[in-house]
Amino acid sequence: MTDATDLLKPGERLDYLAREKLSIIQNPDYFAFSVDAILLAHFAKVPRRQTARILDLCSGTGVIPFLLSAKTAGHIDAIELQEALVDMAQRSCQLNNLTDRLTFRQGDVKSMEAARPLYDVVTCNPPYFSVTNKQTQHHLTSHAIARHEVYLTLEQWVAQAKRQLKTRGKLFCVYRPDRLDDLMETLLGAGFSVHRLQFAYGKADQVAKVVLVEAIYAGGRQGLKVEPPIVIYGPDQQYTPEMKAIYYGD
Template identity: 25%
Template structure:
Protein backbone atom coordinates (compact mmCIF):
# COMPACT_ATOMS: atom_id res chain seq x y z
CA UNK A 1 0.00 0.00 0.00
CA UNK A 2 1.48 3.39 -0.86
CA UNK A 3 0.56 7.03 -0.43
CA UNK A 4 -0.18 7.48 -4.16
CA UNK A 5 -3.39 5.47 -3.57
CA UNK A 6 -5.13 8.56 -2.17
CA UNK A 7 -8.22 9.19 -4.28
CA UNK A 8 -9.22 12.82 -4.95
CA UNK A 9 -12.95 13.50 -4.50
CA UNK A 10 -14.60 15.81 -7.06
CA UNK A 11 -15.90 19.23 -6.00
CA UNK A 12 -19.49 17.96 -5.84
CA UNK A 13 -18.37 14.96 -3.76
CA UNK A 14 -16.49 17.37 -1.43
CA UNK A 15 -19.71 19.36 -1.00
CA UNK A 16 -21.68 16.21 -0.13
CA UNK A 17 -19.00 15.17 2.37
CA UNK A 18 -19.09 18.66 3.90
CA UNK A 19 -22.85 18.19 4.49
CA UNK A 20 -22.13 14.82 6.08
CA UNK A 21 -19.67 16.57 8.44
CA UNK A 22 -22.42 18.98 9.47
CA UNK A 23 -24.80 16.05 10.13
CA UNK A 24 -22.20 14.26 12.26
CA UNK A 25 -21.61 17.41 14.34
CA UNK A 26 -25.40 17.80 14.84
CA UNK A 27 -25.64 14.18 15.92
CA UNK A 28 -22.86 14.65 18.49
CA UNK A 29 -24.56 17.76 19.88
CA UNK A 30 -27.89 15.94 20.09
CA UNK A 31 -26.62 12.77 21.76
CA UNK A 32 -28.89 11.92 24.73
CA UNK A 33 -27.97 13.83 27.89
CA UNK A 34 -27.22 10.51 29.59
CA UNK A 35 -24.89 9.52 26.71
CA UNK A 36 -25.29 6.65 24.28
CA UNK A 37 -23.73 3.34 23.24
CA UNK A 38 -22.08 2.76 19.87
CA UNK A 39 -21.23 -0.61 18.26
CA UNK A 40 -17.70 -0.61 16.90
CA UNK A 41 -15.79 -3.68 15.69
CA UNK A 42 -17.87 -5.96 17.90
CA UNK A 43 -17.58 -3.83 21.04
CA UNK A 44 -20.05 -1.41 22.64
CA UNK A 45 -18.45 1.93 23.48
CA UNK A 46 -20.11 4.58 25.67
CA UNK A 47 -20.04 8.26 24.63
CA UNK A 48 -21.13 11.40 26.46
CA UNK A 49 -22.92 14.19 24.60
CA UNK A 50 -20.62 16.14 22.27
CA UNK A 51 -17.93 13.44 22.27
CA UNK A 52 -16.91 11.91 18.92
CA UNK A 53 -18.54 8.51 18.39
CA UNK A 54 -16.21 5.65 17.41
CA UNK A 55 -16.65 5.64 13.63
CA UNK A 56 -15.14 4.00 10.50
CA UNK A 57 -12.53 6.78 10.21
CA UNK A 58 -10.40 5.15 12.93
CA UNK A 59 -10.85 1.57 11.64
CA UNK A 60 -7.89 1.49 9.20
CA UNK A 61 -5.69 2.49 12.15
CA UNK A 62 -7.20 0.17 14.77
CA UNK A 63 -7.24 -2.79 12.39
CA UNK A 64 -3.64 -2.38 11.23
CA UNK A 65 -1.51 -0.82 13.96
CA UNK A 66 1.06 -2.95 15.73
CA UNK A 67 1.56 -2.75 19.48
CA UNK A 68 4.28 -4.95 20.96
CA UNK A 69 3.71 -6.38 24.45
CA UNK A 70 4.50 -3.85 27.16
CA UNK A 71 4.95 -0.83 24.88
CA UNK A 72 4.16 2.69 26.12
CA UNK A 73 1.49 4.35 24.00
CA UNK A 74 0.26 7.95 23.84
CA UNK A 75 -3.13 8.53 22.16
CA UNK A 76 -3.60 12.20 21.23
CA UNK A 77 -7.18 13.42 20.45
CA UNK A 78 -8.56 10.32 22.19
CA UNK A 79 -12.31 11.16 22.06
CA UNK A 80 -14.11 8.08 23.40
CA UNK A 81 -10.72 6.46 23.99
CA UNK A 82 -11.38 3.94 21.24
CA UNK A 83 -7.83 3.78 19.85
CA UNK A 84 -6.34 3.82 23.34
CA UNK A 85 -8.60 0.92 24.41
CA UNK A 86 -7.52 -1.16 21.41
CA UNK A 87 -3.87 -0.32 22.13
CA UNK A 88 -4.35 -1.62 25.70
CA UNK A 89 -6.22 -4.73 24.53
CA UNK A 90 -3.38 -5.38 22.06
CA UNK A 91 -0.91 -5.55 24.93
CA UNK A 92 0.37 -2.03 25.68
CA UNK A 93 2.01 -1.78 29.10
CA UNK A 94 0.82 1.78 29.60
CA UNK A 95 -1.52 4.05 27.64
CA UNK A 96 -1.73 7.81 28.17
CA UNK A 97 -4.81 9.23 26.43
CA UNK A 98 -5.39 12.97 26.03
CA UNK A 99 -8.12 15.23 24.70
CA UNK A 100 -9.00 18.90 24.99
CA UNK A 101 -12.62 18.05 25.82
CA UNK A 102 -13.19 17.17 29.53
CA UNK A 103 -16.27 15.11 28.52
CA UNK A 104 -14.06 13.05 26.18
CA UNK A 105 -11.67 12.42 29.09
CA UNK A 106 -14.60 11.27 31.27
CA UNK A 107 -15.86 9.08 28.41
CA UNK A 108 -12.44 7.49 27.84
CA UNK A 109 -12.17 6.68 31.58
CA UNK A 110 -15.59 4.98 31.49
CA UNK A 111 -14.59 2.94 28.42
CA UNK A 112 -11.28 1.94 30.00
CA UNK A 113 -13.25 0.47 32.95
CA UNK A 114 -15.80 -1.08 30.61
CA UNK A 115 -13.06 -2.99 28.75
CA UNK A 116 -11.10 -3.71 31.96
CA UNK A 117 -7.95 -1.88 30.91
CA UNK A 118 -8.13 0.92 33.50
CA UNK A 119 -5.00 -0.41 35.27
CA UNK A 120 -2.81 0.63 32.31
CA UNK A 121 -4.78 3.80 31.47
CA UNK A 122 -3.91 7.39 32.33
CA UNK A 123 -6.35 9.92 30.80
CA UNK A 124 -5.72 13.68 30.86
CA UNK A 125 -7.28 16.91 29.62
CA UNK A 126 -4.66 18.35 27.28
CA UNK A 127 -4.39 20.76 24.39
CA UNK A 128 -2.43 18.43 22.11
CA UNK A 129 0.78 17.84 24.20
CA UNK A 130 0.21 20.49 26.91
CA UNK A 131 -0.33 17.87 29.66
CA UNK A 132 2.60 15.66 28.59
CA UNK A 133 5.68 16.23 30.71
CA UNK A 134 9.05 17.02 29.12
CA UNK A 135 10.53 13.71 30.23
CA UNK A 136 7.67 11.47 29.03
CA UNK A 137 8.66 9.26 26.07
CA UNK A 138 6.58 6.74 24.15
CA UNK A 139 7.20 3.76 21.86
CA UNK A 140 4.06 4.61 19.93
CA UNK A 141 1.99 7.78 19.47
CA UNK A 142 -1.46 7.38 17.91
CA UNK A 143 -3.77 10.15 16.71
CA UNK A 144 -7.06 10.49 14.89
CA UNK A 145 -7.16 14.29 14.70
CA UNK A 146 -9.82 16.64 13.35
CA UNK A 147 -9.23 16.19 9.61
CA UNK A 148 -10.26 19.44 7.96
CA UNK A 149 -8.94 22.99 7.72
CA UNK A 150 -12.17 24.96 7.65
CA UNK A 151 -13.80 27.66 9.80
CA UNK A 152 -15.38 26.24 12.93
CA UNK A 153 -17.70 27.22 15.72
CA UNK A 154 -15.85 27.13 18.99
CA UNK A 155 -17.82 24.26 20.56
CA UNK A 156 -16.28 20.87 21.33
CA UNK A 157 -18.48 18.94 18.88
CA UNK A 158 -17.39 21.14 15.93
CA UNK A 159 -13.76 20.86 16.97
CA UNK A 160 -13.91 17.07 16.65
CA UNK A 161 -13.89 17.41 12.85
CA UNK A 162 -12.61 20.90 12.07
CA UNK A 163 -9.11 22.23 12.63
CA UNK A 164 -9.03 25.87 11.47
CA UNK A 165 -5.56 26.73 10.14
CA UNK A 166 -4.52 23.13 10.97
CA UNK A 167 -3.44 24.36 14.41
CA UNK A 168 -3.83 20.89 16.00
CA UNK A 169 -1.93 19.13 13.18
CA UNK A 170 0.88 21.73 13.28
CA UNK A 171 1.16 21.53 17.08
CA UNK A 172 1.21 17.72 16.83
CA UNK A 173 4.13 17.63 14.38
CA UNK A 174 6.02 20.41 16.15
CA UNK A 175 6.06 18.45 19.42
CA UNK A 176 5.65 14.74 18.72
CA UNK A 177 9.33 14.10 17.99
CA UNK A 178 10.28 15.23 21.50
CA UNK A 179 8.11 12.50 23.05
CA UNK A 180 8.95 9.57 20.78
CA UNK A 181 11.60 7.03 21.75
CA UNK A 182 14.48 6.60 19.29
CA UNK A 183 12.87 3.77 17.32
CA UNK A 184 9.35 5.02 18.06
CA UNK A 185 6.52 5.16 15.55
CA UNK A 186 3.37 7.16 14.97
CA UNK A 187 0.03 5.87 13.71
CA UNK A 188 -2.20 8.61 12.39
CA UNK A 189 -5.57 8.76 10.60
CA UNK A 190 -6.71 11.04 7.79
CA UNK A 191 -9.25 11.13 4.94
CA UNK A 192 -9.40 12.24 1.33
CA UNK A 193 -12.12 14.65 2.48
CA UNK A 194 -9.63 16.20 4.91
CA UNK A 195 -6.22 17.81 4.54
CA UNK A 196 -4.36 14.55 4.01
CA UNK A 197 -1.72 16.04 1.68
CA UNK A 198 -1.02 18.94 4.10
CA UNK A 199 -0.68 16.45 6.93
CA UNK A 200 1.81 14.30 4.99
CA UNK A 201 3.77 17.49 4.17
CA UNK A 202 3.86 18.49 7.85
CA UNK A 203 5.06 14.97 8.70
CA UNK A 204 7.81 15.16 6.07
CA UNK A 205 8.92 18.62 7.24
CA UNK A 206 9.04 17.33 10.83
CA UNK A 207 11.43 14.56 9.71
CA UNK A 208 9.12 11.55 9.32
CA UNK A 209 8.70 9.01 6.51
CA UNK A 210 5.06 8.01 6.11
CA UNK A 211 3.58 4.80 4.78
CA UNK A 212 -0.09 4.00 4.27
CA UNK A 213 -0.99 0.90 6.30
CA UNK A 214 -4.76 0.82 5.95
CA UNK A 215 -7.59 2.24 3.91
CA UNK A 216 -11.39 2.10 4.08
CA UNK A 217 -13.87 3.21 1.41
CA UNK A 218 -17.12 4.47 2.92
CA UNK A 219 -20.43 4.72 1.09
CA UNK A 220 -20.86 7.17 -1.74
CA UNK A 221 -18.91 10.29 -2.69
CA UNK A 222 -15.53 8.49 -2.99
CA UNK A 223 -14.98 9.05 0.74
CA UNK A 224 -11.93 7.15 1.96
CA UNK A 225 -10.25 6.95 5.35
CA UNK A 226 -6.55 6.14 5.75
CA UNK A 227 -4.07 5.12 8.41
CA UNK A 228 -0.36 5.94 8.11
CA UNK A 229 2.66 4.67 10.00
CA UNK A 230 5.34 7.35 10.46
CA UNK A 231 8.95 6.73 11.44
CA UNK A 232 11.86 9.11 11.94
CA UNK A 233 13.96 9.48 8.75
Protein backbone atom coordinates in the same frame (compact mmCIF):
# COMPACT_ATOMS: atom_id res chain seq x y z
CA MET B 1 -16.94 -6.19 33.81
CA THR B 2 -18.38 -3.53 36.14
CA ASP B 3 -22.16 -2.97 36.01
CA ALA B 4 -22.91 0.01 33.75
CA THR B 5 -25.92 1.16 35.78
CA ASP B 6 -23.93 3.27 38.23
CA LEU B 7 -21.56 4.68 35.59
CA LEU B 8 -23.95 6.05 32.96
CA LYS B 9 -25.18 9.63 33.23
CA PRO B 10 -28.46 10.97 31.79
CA GLY B 11 -28.45 11.09 27.99
CA GLU B 12 -25.51 8.69 27.62
CA ARG B 13 -25.47 5.34 25.83
CA LEU B 14 -23.22 2.31 25.59
CA ASP B 15 -21.67 1.35 22.25
CA TYR B 16 -20.37 -2.19 22.06
CA LEU B 17 -17.10 -3.20 20.41
CA ALA B 18 -17.98 -6.76 19.46
CA ARG B 19 -14.55 -8.04 18.46
CA GLU B 20 -12.91 -6.87 21.69
CA LYS B 21 -16.03 -7.38 23.86
CA LEU B 22 -15.74 -3.87 25.30
CA SER B 23 -18.35 -1.16 25.97
CA ILE B 24 -17.75 2.55 25.36
CA ILE B 25 -19.80 5.35 26.95
CA GLN B 26 -20.98 7.94 24.42
CA ASN B 27 -23.18 11.00 24.48
CA PRO B 28 -24.94 12.29 21.33
CA ASP B 29 -24.32 15.87 22.46
CA TYR B 30 -20.61 15.27 21.88
CA PHE B 31 -18.58 13.94 18.98
CA ALA B 32 -18.86 10.14 18.96
CA PHE B 33 -16.23 7.86 17.50
CA SER B 34 -16.61 6.88 13.87
CA VAL B 35 -15.35 4.21 11.51
CA ASP B 36 -12.17 6.28 11.05
CA ALA B 37 -11.05 5.46 14.59
CA ILE B 38 -11.92 1.78 14.13
CA LEU B 39 -9.81 1.66 10.97
CA LEU B 40 -6.89 3.44 12.63
CA ALA B 41 -6.81 1.03 15.57
CA HIS B 42 -6.90 -1.89 13.12
CA PHE B 43 -4.09 -0.38 11.00
CA ALA B 44 -1.78 0.46 13.91
CA LYS B 45 0.94 -2.06 14.72
CA VAL B 46 1.81 -1.86 18.39
CA PRO B 47 4.35 -3.87 20.43
CA ARG B 48 2.74 -6.66 22.40
CA ARG B 49 5.20 -6.56 25.30
CA GLN B 50 4.15 -5.35 28.73
CA THR B 51 6.87 -2.69 28.77
CA ALA B 52 5.55 -1.01 25.61
CA ARG B 53 4.54 2.65 25.96
CA ILE B 54 1.77 3.99 23.73
CA LEU B 55 0.22 7.47 23.56
CA ASP B 56 -3.07 8.42 21.91
CA LEU B 57 -3.50 12.11 21.03
CA CYS B 58 -6.95 13.69 20.52
CA SER B 59 -8.45 10.64 22.19
CA GLY B 60 -12.11 11.66 22.42
CA THR B 61 -14.04 9.03 24.35
CA GLY B 62 -11.06 6.70 24.12
CA VAL B 63 -12.07 4.19 21.48
CA ILE B 64 -8.55 3.83 20.03
CA PRO B 65 -6.90 3.02 23.40
CA PHE B 66 -9.67 0.54 24.15
CA LEU B 67 -9.22 -1.21 20.82
CA LEU B 68 -5.43 -1.21 21.14
CA SER B 69 -5.68 -2.73 24.62
CA ALA B 70 -6.65 -5.99 22.91
CA LYS B 71 -3.43 -5.91 20.84
CA THR B 72 -0.83 -5.12 23.52
CA ALA B 73 -0.02 -5.79 27.15
CA GLY B 74 1.67 -2.38 27.34
CA HIS B 75 0.34 0.75 29.05
CA ILE B 76 -1.61 3.26 26.97
CA ASP B 77 -1.84 6.95 27.88
CA ALA B 78 -4.44 9.18 26.25
CA ILE B 79 -4.82 12.96 26.09
CA GLU B 80 -8.04 14.82 25.21
CA LEU B 81 -8.90 18.52 25.42
CA GLN B 82 -12.62 18.24 26.22
CA GLU B 83 -13.21 17.37 29.86
CA ALA B 84 -16.60 15.76 29.26
CA LEU B 85 -15.06 13.27 26.83
CA VAL B 86 -12.27 12.44 29.28
CA ASP B 87 -14.88 11.81 31.97
CA MET B 88 -16.71 9.36 29.70
CA ALA B 89 -13.45 7.60 28.80
CA GLN B 90 -12.48 7.25 32.44
CA ARG B 91 -15.84 5.73 33.32
CA SER B 92 -15.60 3.38 30.32
CA CYS B 93 -12.21 2.36 31.69
CA GLN B 94 -13.83 1.42 34.99
CA LEU B 95 -16.64 -0.36 33.18
CA ASN B 96 -14.18 -2.54 31.28
CA ASN B 97 -11.82 -3.10 34.24
CA LEU B 98 -8.87 -1.54 32.40
CA THR B 99 -7.83 1.14 34.89
CA ASP B 100 -4.46 -0.57 35.41
CA ARG B 101 -3.62 -0.44 31.69
CA LEU B 102 -5.20 2.75 30.33
CA THR B 103 -4.81 6.30 31.62
CA PHE B 104 -6.99 9.15 30.31
CA ARG B 105 -6.01 12.77 31.00
CA GLN B 106 -7.56 16.10 30.15
CA GLY B 107 -5.09 18.48 28.56
CA ASP B 108 -4.02 20.52 25.56
CA VAL B 109 -1.88 18.52 23.14
CA LYS B 110 0.11 21.65 22.29
CA SER B 111 1.37 22.18 25.84
CA MET B 112 2.40 18.61 26.73
CA GLU B 113 5.89 18.15 28.11
CA ALA B 114 8.05 15.40 26.63
CA ALA B 115 7.45 12.12 28.44
CA ARG B 116 10.18 10.24 30.32
CA PRO B 117 10.73 7.67 29.07
CA LEU B 118 9.60 8.45 25.54
CA TYR B 119 6.88 6.47 23.78
CA ASP B 120 7.25 3.56 21.37
CA VAL B 121 4.06 4.45 19.49
CA VAL B 122 1.85 7.52 19.10
CA THR B 123 -1.61 7.30 17.53
CA CYS B 124 -3.73 10.26 16.47
CA ASN B 125 -7.17 10.76 14.94
CA PRO B 126 -6.82 14.54 14.63
CA PRO B 127 -9.10 17.35 13.48
CA TYR B 128 -9.20 17.04 9.68
CA PHE B 129 -10.53 20.38 8.49
CA SER B 130 -8.85 23.76 8.48
CA VAL B 131 -10.74 26.58 10.20
CA THR B 132 -11.17 28.25 6.80
CA ASN B 133 -13.43 25.37 5.69
CA LYS B 134 -16.65 26.87 7.05
CA GLN B 135 -18.96 24.65 4.96
CA THR B 136 -18.19 21.58 7.04
CA GLN B 137 -17.94 23.28 10.44
CA HIS B 138 -20.42 21.82 12.93
CA HIS B 139 -22.73 24.18 14.81
CA LEU B 140 -21.92 22.45 18.12
CA THR B 141 -18.64 23.64 19.61
CA SER B 142 -17.75 20.18 20.93
CA HIS B 143 -18.07 18.70 17.43
CA ALA B 144 -16.23 21.59 15.79
CA ILE B 145 -13.25 21.11 18.14
CA ALA B 146 -13.04 17.44 17.18
CA ARG B 147 -13.40 18.02 13.43
CA HIS B 148 -11.71 21.40 12.79
CA GLU B 149 -8.32 22.86 13.63
CA VAL B 150 -9.92 25.22 16.12
CA TYR B 151 -7.42 24.51 18.91
CA LEU B 152 -4.94 22.19 17.23
CA THR B 153 -3.35 22.42 13.77
CA LEU B 154 -1.68 19.75 11.70
CA GLU B 155 1.73 21.22 12.42
CA GLN B 156 1.08 21.29 16.16
CA TRP B 157 0.01 17.67 16.61
CA VAL B 158 2.82 16.38 14.38
CA ALA B 159 5.32 18.41 16.42
CA GLN B 160 3.91 16.89 19.62
CA ALA B 161 4.15 13.37 18.21
CA LYS B 162 7.80 14.08 17.41
CA ARG B 163 8.37 15.37 20.94
CA GLN B 164 6.87 12.26 22.53
CA LEU B 165 8.42 9.52 20.37
CA LYS B 166 11.73 7.79 20.91
CA THR B 167 14.12 7.42 17.98
CA ARG B 168 12.57 5.04 15.43
CA GLY B 169 9.27 5.29 17.26
CA LYS B 170 6.13 5.00 15.15
CA LEU B 171 3.27 7.40 14.50
CA PHE B 172 -0.04 6.05 13.20
CA CYS B 173 -2.68 8.55 12.08
CA VAL B 174 -5.78 8.84 9.93
CA TYR B 175 -6.40 11.83 7.68
CA ARG B 176 -8.36 13.14 4.71
CA PRO B 177 -6.92 12.18 1.30
CA ASP B 178 -7.44 15.72 -0.02
CA ARG B 179 -4.94 16.94 2.62
CA LEU B 180 -2.45 14.11 2.21
CA ASP B 181 0.08 16.42 0.55
CA ASP B 182 -0.06 18.74 3.58
CA LEU B 183 0.35 15.79 5.96
CA MET B 184 3.29 14.30 4.04
CA GLU B 185 5.07 17.63 3.83
CA THR B 186 4.60 18.26 7.55
CA LEU B 187 5.76 14.77 8.54
CA LEU B 188 8.88 14.93 6.38
CA GLY B 189 9.68 18.40 7.67
CA ALA B 190 9.46 17.12 11.27
CA GLY B 191 11.95 14.31 10.66
CA PHE B 192 9.55 11.45 9.95
CA SER B 193 9.82 8.97 7.09
CA VAL B 194 6.47 7.77 5.77
CA HIS B 195 6.57 3.98 5.70
CA ARG B 196 3.05 2.75 4.99
CA LEU B 197 -0.25 4.03 3.54
CA GLN B 198 -3.69 2.48 3.23
CA PHE B 199 -6.73 4.12 1.65
CA ALA B 200 -10.26 3.37 2.79
CA TYR B 201 -13.29 3.80 0.51
CA GLY B 202 -16.93 4.12 1.43
CA LYS B 203 -17.75 2.05 -1.68
CA ALA B 204 -15.56 0.53 -4.36
CA ASP B 205 -16.65 3.07 -7.01
CA GLN B 206 -16.15 6.15 -4.81
CA VAL B 207 -13.13 8.30 -4.08
CA ALA B 208 -11.16 7.44 -0.95
CA LYS B 209 -12.80 8.47 2.34
CA VAL B 210 -9.69 8.46 4.55
CA VAL B 211 -6.02 7.54 4.37
CA LEU B 212 -4.19 5.67 7.12
CA VAL B 213 -0.52 6.55 7.60
CA GLU B 214 2.41 4.93 9.39
CA ALA B 215 5.46 7.16 9.86
CA ILE B 216 8.74 6.45 11.65
CA TYR B 217 10.63 9.16 13.53
CA ALA B 218 14.39 9.67 13.04
CA GLY B 219 16.13 6.75 11.46
CA GLY B 220 13.22 4.80 10.11
CA ARG B 221 13.43 2.37 7.23
CA GLN B 222 13.39 3.73 3.69
CA GLY B 223 10.69 2.87 1.19
CA LEU B 224 6.93 3.42 1.12
CA LYS B 225 4.46 0.53 1.10
CA VAL B 226 0.89 1.10 -0.09
CA GLU B 227 -1.41 -1.55 1.38
CA PRO B 228 -4.44 -2.95 -0.50
CA PRO B 229 -7.45 -0.66 -0.04
CA ILE B 230 -10.26 -1.19 2.43
CA VAL B 231 -13.82 -0.93 1.09
CA ILE B 232 -16.33 -0.27 3.87
CA TYR B 233 -19.72 -0.92 2.19
CA GLY B 234 -20.76 -3.31 -0.55
CA PRO B 235 -23.44 -2.74 -3.24
CA ASP B 236 -26.07 -3.96 -0.76
CA GLN B 237 -25.25 -1.06 1.64
CA GLN B 238 -23.96 -3.60 4.19
CA TYR B 239 -20.43 -3.90 5.52
CA THR B 240 -18.06 -5.80 3.25
CA PRO B 241 -16.64 -9.11 4.58
CA GLU B 242 -13.35 -7.31 5.31
CA MET B 243 -15.09 -4.61 7.30
CA LYS B 244 -17.17 -7.17 9.20
CA ALA B 245 -13.94 -8.92 10.16
CA ILE B 246 -12.51 -5.63 11.45
CA TYR B 247 -15.61 -4.90 13.51
CA TYR B 248 -16.68 -8.35 14.63
CA GLY B 249 -13.66 -10.63 14.16
CA ASP B 250 -13.19 -13.55 11.82
